[in-house]
Structures are given as C-alpha cells and as structure tokens.
Amino acid sequence: MSASITAAIEDGVLPTLTALLVALVAGDLLILSYGQSPGEVWRLMLSGTWGNAYGIGQVLYKATTLVFTGLSVAIGLRAGLFNIGAESQLAAGGFCAGALGLLLPAGSTPWVAIPMCLVAAMIGGGLVGLVPGVLRARFGAHEVIATIMLNFIVLAFLNWAISATGLAVPETLHTPVVTSSAIPRLSAYLPVFHGSAANGTILLALLAAVVAAWMLFRSRFGYELRAVGLQPLAAESGGIRVPRIWVMSMVLAGAVAGLGGTNFVLGYKNYFEDGFSGGAGFLGIAVALVGRNNPFGVLLAALFFATLSQGGLAIHALVPKQMVEVLEGIVILAVAVSVPEVRRLLRARPVRAAATAAVSKR
Amino acid sequence: MLGLLLLQTLRIAIPYLFAASGGVLAERAGIVSLTLEGFMLSGAFCATLGSFYFGSPWIGLLFGVAGGAVFGALHAVATIRFKADQIVSAVAINLMVVGLTRFFLRLAFDSSSNSPRVAGFGGDGNAGALATFANPLVWLGIVVMPVLAWVIGRTRFGLRVRAVGEKPEAATTLGVSVSRIRYGAVITSGALAALGGVYLALDQHQFTDQMTAGRGFIALAAVIFGRWTPVRAGIACLLFAFAEAVQIQVQGAGVLPSQFVSMIPYVLTLVALAGVVGRAVPPAALGRTEG
Numbered sequence: 001m002s003a004s005i006t007a008a009i010e011d012g013v014l015p016t017l018t019a020l021l022v023a024l025v026a027g028d029l030l031i032l033s034y035g036q037s038p039g040e041v042w043r044l045m046l047s048g049t050w051g052n053a054y055g056i057g058q059v060l061y062k063a064t065t066l067v068f069t070g071l072s073v074a075i076g077l078r079a080g081l082f083n084i085g086a087e088s089q090l091a092a093g094g095f096c097a098g099a100l101g102l103l104l105p106a107g108s109t110p111w112v113a114i115p116m117c118l119v120a121a122m123i124g125g126g127l128v129g130l131v132p133g134v135l136r137a138r139f140g141a142h143e144v145i146a147t148i149m150l151n152f153i154v155l156a157f158l159n160w161a162i163s164a165t166g167l168a169v170p171e172t173l174h175t176p177v178v179t180s181s182a183i184p185r186l187s188a189y190l191p192v193f194h195g196s197a198a199n200g201t202i203l204l205a206l207l208a209a210v211v212a213a214w215m216l217f218r219s220r221f222g223y224e225l226r227a228v229g230l231q232p233l234a235a236e237s238g239g240i241r242v243p244r245i246w247v248m249s250m251v252l253a254g255a256v257a258g259l260g261g262t263n264f265v266l267g268y269k270n271y272f273e274d275g276f277s278g279g280a281g282f283l284g285i286a287v288a289l290v291g292r293n294n295p296f297g298v299l300l301a302a303l304f305f306a307t308l309s310q311g312g313l314a315i316h317a318l319v320p321k322q323m324v325e326v327l328e329g330i331v332i333l334a335v336a337v338s339v340p341e342v343r344r345l346l347r348a349r350p351v352r353a354a355a356t357a358a359v360s361k362r
Numbered sequence: 363m364l365g366l367l368l369l370q371t372l373r374i375a376i377p378y379l380f381a382a383s384g385g386v387l388a389e390r391a392g393i394v395s396l397t398l399e400g401f402m403l404s405g406a407f408c409a410t411l412g413s414f415y416f417g418s419p420w421i422g423l424l425f426g427v428a429g430g431a432v433f434g435a436l437h438a439v440a441t442i443r444f445k446a447d448q449i450v451s452a453v454a455i456n457l458m459v460v461g462l463t464r465f466f467l468r469l470a471f472d473s474s475s476n477s478p479r480v481a482g483f484g485g486d487g488n489a490g491a492l493a494t495f496a497n498p499l500v501w502l503g504i505v506v507m508p509v510l511a512w513v514i515g516r517t518r519f520g521l522r523v524r525a526v527g528e529k530p531e532a533a534t535t536l537g538v539s540v541s542r543i544r545y546g547a548v549i550t551s552g553a554l555a556a557l558g559g560v561y562l563a564l565d566q567h568q569f570t571d572q573m574t575a576g577r578g579f580i581a582l583a584a585v586i587f588g589r590w591t592p593v594r595a596g597i598a599c600l601l602f603a604f605a606e607a608v609q610i611q612v613q614g615a616g617v618l619p620s621q622f623v624s625m626i627p628y629v630l631t632l633v634a635l636a637g638v639v640g641r642a643v644p645p646a647a648l649g650r651t652e653g
Contacts, residue, residue: 034469082449131632141635142644144449145586148396148579149628160621285453320474322464329458333436336446336454340651 012292014342019290019334023327030326036318048314049307055314057186057196061268062280063299063306064198065090067205068260069284070291070298071212072125072253076143077293078216079249080229085132085147086257087281088154089125093258094265095158096124098272099167101178101265113181117266118204118259125258126251128154133250137243143250151281162274174273183267199267206299208256213295225249257281283309286332367607369491373565375603376503377402377558377574381581382588382595383506384430384555389590390514391547392527392647396452397437398555399578400459404429405556407463410569411470413480419564422480423499426560427553433459434552435545442541442548445651456578464571475571482564499561506554507596514592523547527645555581583631590645602627 028038049055069086076083083089100120104113132146162168162175169176183200187193216222227235228245236242264276283305290304291297305328312324381402385395405426412418412425437455440446464474471477484497494500514520522543525533530540558577563569580602588595609623 030465084449084453135632135636139636141632141637144394144396145582145635146632149583149631152576152579152628153625153632156621156624160619164619164621282453282457285450289450320465320468322461322468325461326458326465327461329454329456329461332454332457333440333446333451336450337440337444340445 012294012297015335015338016290018338018342019331022334023330026330027323027327030323031319034319041315041318044315044318045307045311049310053192054194054196055310057193057198058310059303059306060186060202061197061199061263061306062309063302064202064205064263064267065260065280066283066287066302066305067209067299068263069257069281070287070302071208071295072257072260073284073288074291074293074295074298075212075216075225075249075256076253077288078222078229079225079245080232081133081136081143081246081250081253083129083132083147083250083253083257084144084285085128085150085254085281086284087277087279088147088151089128089254089257090261090281091158091275091277092128092154092261093121093125093255094261094276095161095272096258097121097181097262098175098178098265101181102175104180106179108180110181114183114266117181118262121258121262121265122255123258125261126255128258129250129252129254130247133247136250137246155275159274162272168274172273173275174269175271177270178266179270181266182270183262185267197268199263201263201267204259204262205302208259209295209299212256216295221248257284283328286328289332289335363611365491367604367611369494370607370610371600371604372500372504373494374606375599376500376561377577378581378584378599378603379503379506379596380558380561381555381578382584382599383510383592384551384553384558385582385585386510386588386590386592386595387514387523387554388548388551389585389648390527390645391523391544392530392645392650393438393441393544393548393551394448394452394649395551395582395585396449397433397455397552397578398581399574399576400452400456401430401433401552401555402559402562402574402578402581403463403572404433404459405559406563406573407466407559407569408556409560409563410477410480411466413482413564414470414477417481419481419483422482422564423557423560426556426563430552430554430556430559431549432552434549434555437552438545438548441651442544447651448649460572463569467569467571477569479567480564480569482567484565497561497565499557499564502557503561506557507592507599511592519543519546524645527647530647530650580627583627586644587627587631587634589634589643598627 031038031041049059069090072086072089073083097117097120101117128150131150132143135141135146136143162173167175186198187196216226224240224245227238227240228242232242265272287298287301287305291301308324308328312321315321381398384401385398388395408429409422409426413422433455437451440451441448467473467477483499484493514523522533522538525538526540526543533540555578559574562573584598584602585595588598605623605626609620613620
C-alpha cells in the first residue's frame, strides 16, 4: 500500500507540481512582456473561473468534454496505444448523436431518445477508433500515424457531410436544433448556474470515470488490457489474444471520446456544428498525461485544463487569451520531461545512499 | 493549362518539400517528427518578424530558420536529454507554437488574425512563372531532397544518422555519440521544416494565424508514404501537391468535392501503412526513448 502511495507521489504529484511551477514562471514572463502585473492577471483568472457560479458552470462544462477525451486517451495508453484520434472520434460521436436526434420525432420520450443518441455517439466514435485498431492488429500499422491521418479524413468528411448534403441550416455550418433528445442544463435544477453551459452530461462524465476505473482495475478485460500495455509479448505468452485487445481498446477509446460529443450537441447547443470539437480531443492527451492515465486523475486534470481555458477568456481584457494555449503546451512538455526525470532522481538517491553506506563501513 | 497546372503544383509542393526533408532527417535518426507543423509555423512567424523589423526578406529568412532551430532544439532536449515521450513532446510543441505565434501576433502587431505586409520574395498571390522562379526559396526547395539524399546516403554524418536510427546500440559500440547525432538531426530538421513556413510567409508577404494549416502533417504523410527515403518522399510531396493543384483547377466543376481531394494524402498514407502496395517500414529505433 505504502509502495503504491510512493509511486503515486513519484508519478503524479511531483511532476505535476514541477509543471505548475514552470507554467507559473512562463506565464509571469508572458504577462510581463505584455506590460501587465502577473498578480493581477492570476487573480482575475481565479475570480473569472472559480469566483462566481457562472464561471464555475463554464469550467464544469469544459471539463465534461475533457473527461471523455482524457479517458479515451488514458484507456488507449493503458493498452499501450497512443490515441491521437480523440479529436475526430469526439466530432464523429457528436455528429451521429445529432443526426439520430434529428431523425427521431420531436415528441419522443426523453428516456428513450436520449439513450438512443448516446449509443449513436458511442457507435460513431467507436467506428473511428475501430480503423486504427484493425490497422494495428492486422497490419502492424502504428496507431499514432493512423489516428492522425484519420483525424484529417474524418473531419474533412464531416465538413462535407454538413456543407454539401443540405443537412445544415442555410448560411451556417450547423444542423437545425435537435428537439427530440435535449439533455437538460444544470440551471434547470440549480438556478445559480443560469446562463452557463453546464448540463446533465457532467453526470455521465462522472459515471464514465467510475466505470472506466472499475473496468481497468477490477475486470478481467481491464487486466488483460493493462497486461498488453505493459508487455505485449508476456501477455501473449500468458494466453491473452493481443490483437483482439488492441482492437477492442481502440473501439472503446473511440466510443468514450464519441460520447463526449453529446456534451455540446445534446447538452449545450442542441445541434451538431462543424468544428465543435475545437481541440478538446488533443487536450485530452494533456488530461490523460497529467492525470497519469488514472480515471480519477483524469477528473482532476480535466478540471485543471478547463480552468485554464475558461481563465483565458477571463483575462482577455488584460492579456491575450492565447496565453493559456502557451501554458497548456508548457504544462504538457514539463510533465513529459519531469516524469522520467523525477523517477530517475528518486531512484538514484537510495542507490547512492547504499553505496555511501557500503563505503563508510570499510 | 498544363504549364499553369505544373507551376501551381511546384508552388504548393515547396513547403511540403522543406518540411518533409526535415521529417526524413529527424525520423531516420530515430526521433518522431510530429513537430513539423509547429516548426513550420514558428518559421513563418519569425520570418515575418525579421522581415518586418529589418525590411529585408533575407533577414526574415535567417530569423525563420533560427526560430525553427530553437523549437527543434527544445524537442531535442526534451526527448534526448530528459527522455520525454517523443509524441507527447511533439503535441506540446505544436500547441505551444500556435499559442506563442498568436500571443506575439497581438503583442507585435496588435492583431488576432494577421501581420501587416512585409517585404518578401517574388510577387504575391497568383504570380506567374517569372515571379515564381525569381524566388530563391523555390530553387532551394527543388534541390533540398536530392541534397538530403546525398547527405543521408553518401556522407559520414548521413551514415551515422542511419545508424542511430536503426541500431543505436551498435552505433554506440562503434564510438558514435547517439545523442550528439540526434541533436544535430533534430535541430537541422527544425530549421529545414521552418523554411517551409518561411516560404509561405514571404510568398504571401505576411503572417496569418495558423497559416501552415496542417501542411506539416501532409509533409509527415509524405515522409511515411515515401518510406523514409528523401527521393520517394519528395515524389510524394509533388504527388500530393499535384492533387491539390488539380482540385483548384477543376473547382466548381463538381467532379469531386474538395473535401475528398484533401483526404488523398491521408488515405494514401493509411494504405501505405497497411502495406497494400509495399509495406512502409519505419526506422527500427523510431520513437524509442532509451538509446
């Protein structure tokens, strides 16, 4: 138990703190270069996000999508596969949910219509995940390249589907409003959130994290998935069908990312819009990385990155909001750099201490 | 008509050729090149800055190359010195460059979309053959792949690049410093890819937000489709550019929606990866952090 706590501190807490420190310093430099006071800008970022109900609601809304894309990337990484495709899986999921929502009659029972759209979103995202999974399992094609290429293919296809087929409202790149299966906003039950985009999908995100944690750490499939991710050859010798796990984990990763599309399509705007994913899929990589591929870590990391991106809007009067994009990049790079470095330093210390002890005994 | 088509193909291909040459070099040394997009964008922005403040496209060129080399060095330090995951580092650098160019676009030019007009090479927009060939970067772009083929295939440095990309342990045994060769390859790769962005900015006489628009990833597709060899990657760049040029020519004719034309490089790369027409096999040590 204590060993696993030490490991959690090594892997999660120390690199994250390092990254935050680096990002804070870099942010200070950017703010100073713009001739503003860092203290004031950071204060504004906090008060614009966690300082009022609207800000909190917006952070929760943004975090919801990031939980799904972060879980998607984390599931892939646990299986040893780097899913860069969450962006297009998210978009495809949103498209399928929106398209099915339009087909269903306006007066459908929500308890039937919403689950149907959720399943459609999972199928849409899952299909996009299936392709790199099969390419990997069947042909050994690297999933990073496959998912990147597929991002461009799927996003171009969706752009065509919305602009060239008469699906969009004229002069726009979005579908008509889906009335059959809207997920209610939080403000419908908690009036303080009035005006913010936070909606019922957040409960789905929490549920997804719990289910993902159970699946990864308590189920047989999760055990096999993690075994494949740690050491595919050993897993194969142990009787696990590795290609099958690759395909299934990519489908699952795609389905989870696809489900994230409902946050915008069913919960916020109630229509599919070209480009709604807006980088949330790529940010999912950051969320999984900072959350150390642990579903509960993903929840915290999603809140952190959602705070940053909402905070960018809050500080825009003083400093360009693009500052947070730089900070996101810095956090990712700093975590990527400090995870192996922290581990190396912590490993080196006991060895050195033991060597010193051995020498001094003589 | 055909002359115009070929000219347009060449103009579209130049940024791909630069970026893909950087991609081939870094990947042959064993470092993943998902960073090409960021390198290009930093090159485009720094070139604009240099040209704006010094009034000379040549200073812009120097700035652009330096900008790409700086981010190449950042990727190199993160992945070689600190053994960070190469893909994560690349994702971070691409994101960071987009943010930095937008931030400094506001700071330097108080705009969220584009810089003012700066001195560039050749005419702007849809210039003819004369203006195209008056641009020194066009000539450089034409020769970059043959030169890289010679460097990788015929020089000592090239041999070492291939050695550290295929079998770093063997290279170490022979007394070659794996990290030094990789530093050289990745920093040069940043400078080369940046030239693609420099070409875009100085050809259009300005920087516009995210002006590279995914070209770095098309270049990466060309690297893979060209199976990591300079000449084949160069041909892939020309092929992808030709498809785009044809699409521009037949626009509105309703032959094939532009979105499907834009998919061509990516679909071809997936097909190449799946090994339908000759298997694309990456350098053996590509992406490995130990080494």
